[in-house]
Amino acid sequence: xxxxxxxxxxxxxxxxxxxxxxxxxxxxxxxxxxxxxxxxxxxxxxxxxxxxxxxxxxxxxxxxxxxxxxxxxxxxxxxxxxxxxxxxxxxxxxxxxxxxxxxxxxxxxxxxxxxxxxxxxxxxxxxxxxxxxxxxxxxxxxxxxxxxxxxxxxxxxxxxxxxxxxxxxxxxxxxxxxxxxxxxxxxxxxxxxxxxxxxxxxxxxxxxxxxxxxxxxxxxxxxxxxxxxxxxxxxxxxxxxxxxxxxxxxxxxxxxxxxxxxxxxxxxxxxxxxxxxxxxxxxxxxxxxxxxxxxxxxxxxxxxxxxxxxxxxxxxxxxxxxxxxxxxxxxxxxxxxxxxxxxxxxxxxxxxxxxxxxxxxxxxxxxxxxxxxxxxxxxxxxxxxxxxxx
Amino acid sequence: xxxxxxxxxxxxxxxxxxxxxxxxxxxxxxxxxxxxxxxxxxxxxxxxxxxxxxxxxxxxxxxxxxxxxxxxxxxxxxxxxxxxxxxxxxxxxxxxxxxxxxxxxxxxxxxxxxxxxxxxxxxxxxxxxxxxxxxxxxxxxxxxxxxxxxxxxxxxxxxxxxxxxxxxxxxxxxxxxxxxxxxxxxxxxxxxxxxxxxxxxxxxxxxxxxxxxxxxxxxxxxxxxxxxxxxxxxxxxxxxxxxxxxxxxxxxxxxxxxxxxxxxxxxxxxxxxxxxxxxxxxxxxxxxxxxxxxxxxxxxxxxxxxxxxxxxxxxxxxxxxxxxxxxxxxxxxxxxxxxxxxxxxxxxxxxxxxxxxxxxxxxxxxxxxxxxxxxxxxxxxxxxxxxxxx
Numbered sequence: 001x002x003x004x005x006x007x008x009x010x011x012x013x014x015x016x017x018x019x020x021x022x023x024x025x026x027x028x029x030x031x032x033x034x035x036x037x038x039x040x041x042x043x044x045x046x047x048x049x050x051x052x053x054x055x056x057x058x059x060x061x062x063x064x065x066x067x068x069x070x071x072x073x074x075x076x077x078x079x080x081x082x083x084x085x086x087x088x089x090x091x092x093x094x095x096x097x098x099x100x101x102x103x104x105x106x107x108x109x110x111x112x113x114x115x116x117x118x119x120x121x122x123x124x125x126x127x128x129x130x131x132x133x134x135x136x137x138x139x140x141x142x143x144x145x146x147x148x149x150x151x152x153x154x155x156x157x158x159x160x161x162x163x164x165x166x167x168x169x170x171x172x173x174x175x176x177x178x179x180x181x182x183x184x185x186x187x188x189x190x191x192x193x194x195x196x197x198x199x200x201x202x203x204x205x206x207x208x209x210x211x212x213x214x215x216x217x218x219x220x221x222x223x224x225x226x227x228x229x230x231x232x233x234x235x236x237x238x239x240x241x242x243x244x245x246x247x248x249x250x251x252x253x254x255x256x257x258x259x260x261x262x263x264x265x266x267x268x269x270x271x272x273x274x275x276x277x278x279x280x281x282x283x284x285x286x287x288x289x290x291x292x293x294x295x296x297x298x299x300x301x302x303x304x305x306x307x308x309x310x311x312x313x314x315x316x317x318x319x320x321x322x323x324x325x326x327x328x329x330x331x332x333x334x335x336x337x338x339x340x341x342x343x344x345x346x347x348x349x350x351x352x353x354x355x356x357x358x359x360x361x362x363x364x365x366x367x368x369x370x371x372x373x374x375x376x377x378x379x380x381x382x383x384x385x386x387x388x389x390x
Numbered sequence: 391x392x393x394x395x396x397x398x399x400x401x402x403x404x405x406x407x408x409x410x411x412x413x414x415x416x417x418x419x420x421x422x423x424x425x426x427x428x429x430x431x432x433x434x435x436x437x438x439x440x441x442x443x444x445x446x447x448x449x450x451x452x453x454x455x456x457x458x459x460x461x462x463x464x465x466x467x468x469x470x471x472x473x474x475x476x477x478x479x480x481x482x483x484x485x486x487x488x489x490x491x492x493x494x495x496x497x498x499x500x501x502x503x504x505x506x507x508x509x510x511x512x513x514x515x516x517x518x519x520x521x522x523x524x525x526x527x528x529x530x531x532x533x534x535x536x537x538x539x540x541x542x543x544x545x546x547x548x549x550x551x552x553x554x555x556x557x558x559x560x561x562x563x564x565x566x567x568x569x570x571x572x573x574x575x576x577x578x579x580x581x582x583x584x585x586x587x588x589x590x591x592x593x594x595x596x597x598x599x600x601x602x603x604x605x606x607x608x609x610x611x612x613x614x615x616x617x618x619x620x621x622x623x624x625x626x627x628x629x630x631x632x633x634x635x636x637x638x639x640x641x642x643x644x645x646x647x648x649x650x651x652x653x654x655x656x657x658x659x660x661x662x663x664x665x666x667x668x669x670x671x672x673x674x675x676x677x678x679x680x681x682x683x684x685x686x687x688x689x690x691x692x693x694x695x696x697x698x699x700x701x702x703x704x705x706x707x708x709x710x711x712x713x714x715x716x717x718x719x720x721x722x723x724x725x726x727x728x729x730x731x732x733x734x735x736x737x738x739x740x741x742x743x744x745x746x747x748x749x750x751x752x753x754x755x756x757x758x759x760x761x762x763x764x765x766x767x768x769x770x771x772x773x774x775x776x777x778x779x780x
Contacts, residue, residue, distance in 0.1 A: 009740055015424050017739075044778050046759060047766030051779035064779065073780040331737060334777060336770040358739050362755045 039366025072218025462608020
């Protein structure tokens with residue numbers, strides 16, 4: 001999965017796309033094989049720009065339009081922490097922040113304190129806070145960011161409002177139930193307010209980070225396990241926390257230790273006999289696209305191309321290369337455009353494609369699929385699906 | 391929207407289609423742009439020939455297969471009258487007709503009386519008819535055609551049978567409830583029969599139009615407003631009543647005064663700053679197709695081509711040209727064939743198309759969409775959609 005793989009013709013580069021501009025001899029050769037077919041994926045649906053959550057859920061075979069597969073932002077972020085969530089956990093996104101002596105918010109980001117500082121403050125809170133009938137766990141993320149996990153025996157409600165007023169010059173708000181008659185939401189709001197009150201006291205001697213702001217209450221989605229659905233032993237090789245988290249949410253084993261794509265591929269090779277499915281995530285194409293850096297995206301693609309032969313060597317039966325969404329550098333962000341896809345396997349029909357580009361994939365033998373349909377194609381090509389009906 | 395845009399290769403013209411036969415230098419240039427992509431639309435679904443109602447609802451983003459978006463023929467016709475319907479109105483299509491002294495139907499169309507005559511008779515009925523607990527409003531249409539609107543405080547039922555026997559030599563039927571145990575339908579049928587009885591008396595001195603026939607009882611569909619769904623200020627420029635009516639049903643403002651496409655485009659230009667979406671409807675391609683007149687359809691297309699540069703000049707961010715359905719002159723009617731589509735916008739991927747023809751659109755970069763998906767594509771290209779999920 002080359003994050004943000006698809007692009008768009010760019011006026012500064014004669015209206016050709018990043019994939020067209022890139023020199024990709026290995027991908028070209030792969031795509032030209034008689035046993036490789038190309039096509040286009042629509043991650044959510046026509047015209048819809050997907051976030052990373054729905055983009056990856058689709059790749060794993062879950063229709064992101066089904067409400068039951070919606071992952072709240074809080075759950076998504078927390079899933080990206082190296083921290084094992086439990087089904088009943090209620091998760092908030094948390095900022096360390098600064099208030100004045102009058103209680104008015106001075107800095108929502110507490111002067112952008114360091115990750116080290118964030119870790120120290122999280123530890124400080126975790127040691128001192130004590131809630132009635134619930135455990136509060138602060139897990140630091142980057143800089144001033146953290147997650148708060150409220151853990152109880154009984155499920156808490158996510159139907160509570162943020163305490164983050166989203167703007168400086170205002171007072172942090174009390175946590176309120178969205179519906180004041182909802183007993184579960186009231187109980188949750190009471191717990192949250194008790195947490196914030198204690199946190200403010202504990203942090204009162206801090207020069208910058210003397211307050212916490214909470215937003216995006218969410219519970220873990222109850223997503224059926226990928227491995228169970230498909231009868232696969234699945235492993236994920238991803239470097240960025242968010243993608244490790246999504247893989248963990250669907251029940252994949254997440255491999256540790258790699259710091260670049262070459263090491264990821266080596267990692268997959270090492271574990272090849274332990275699993276029957278590998279998800280390998282590569283981030284840099286998306287990052288470059290988001291920065292609007294056409295040539296850096298080209299370079300990221302060319303790096304993938306250089307590494308690609310090592311993937312082929314491992315000995316997979318079926319290989320797909322695609323993205324979770326397009327990130328054209330022209331748009332400096334995710335986009336609604338379809339995503340190039342190539343699939344190889346012993347029972348693939350031939351097509352005319354010679355390059356993995358938007359233009360060639362639009363004419364490819366695989367046609368156009370909604371992303372969540374791809375898993376069935378891969379499973380079929382791996383000989384892992386039975387006949388439907390008699 | 392070029393009504394009935396798609397066609398079919400015709401044996402009298404070397405098996406090429408109307409779009410292929412037509413000289414369309416302006417459309418060719420437009421389609422050849424790097425920022426224009428073509429594709430094919432399926433208005434309802436594969437193999438399904440759409441009526442004008444579903445064809446246009448699809449273009450406006452409503453899936454015509456959802457029962458809640460079904461518009462009854464009576465409601466469709468009445469919506470095309472310049473008459474403001476209310477949510478509870480029950481609408482019938484009405485014919486002025488002629489019966490003999492024995493009550494047997496002699497002419498379902500009352501000798502095709504003039505529109506002027508129809509208006510006079512409608513007025514005559516409206517003045518004299520008095521129903522218990524309901525208002526009856528006859529709105530004349532063309533020639534012998536009219537709509538009957540029954541207006542009450544309580545909603546009436548559309549579950550009643552026609553009084554129109556559909557054939558001469560038979561007696562007009564009484565209006566009967568479809569289910570005789572349904573009290574709402576019985577009450578409605580009683581009102582209808584009372585209306586017909588009074589109308590027959592009032593018209594008894596007329597030489598031709600001495601009876602009325604009613605069919606197609608329908609209520610207004612409760613369709614969410616187009617402008618609200620998409621956050622657009624939407625205007626419709628259409629000449630024919632039916633298309634003005636459909637636009638009005640979905641809540642568009644309908645512009646007045648234009649009598650041909652050149653005037654419609656001028657009208658759009660005048661109102662350009664007042665709206666963020668324009669639906670421009672052009673009928674003649676469909677009419678020619680329905681008459682089986684290949685060359686007249688070609689001419690209609692060439693006329694659109696001549697006017698097209700004036701549309702480009704106005705300054706739209708996103709332009710789509712397509713049809714509500716195909717009307718091949720070979721078939722003399724609407725057909726199930728897909729409909730050529732071209733979309734231009736600043737973030738469109740390139741494809742190979744150089745002409746807006748069925749053949750080239752089948753290979754276009756936009757691929758194949760169900761018509762109701764098009765609005766999302768246009769909205770995305772206009773930068774009007776947010777990201778889906780985190």
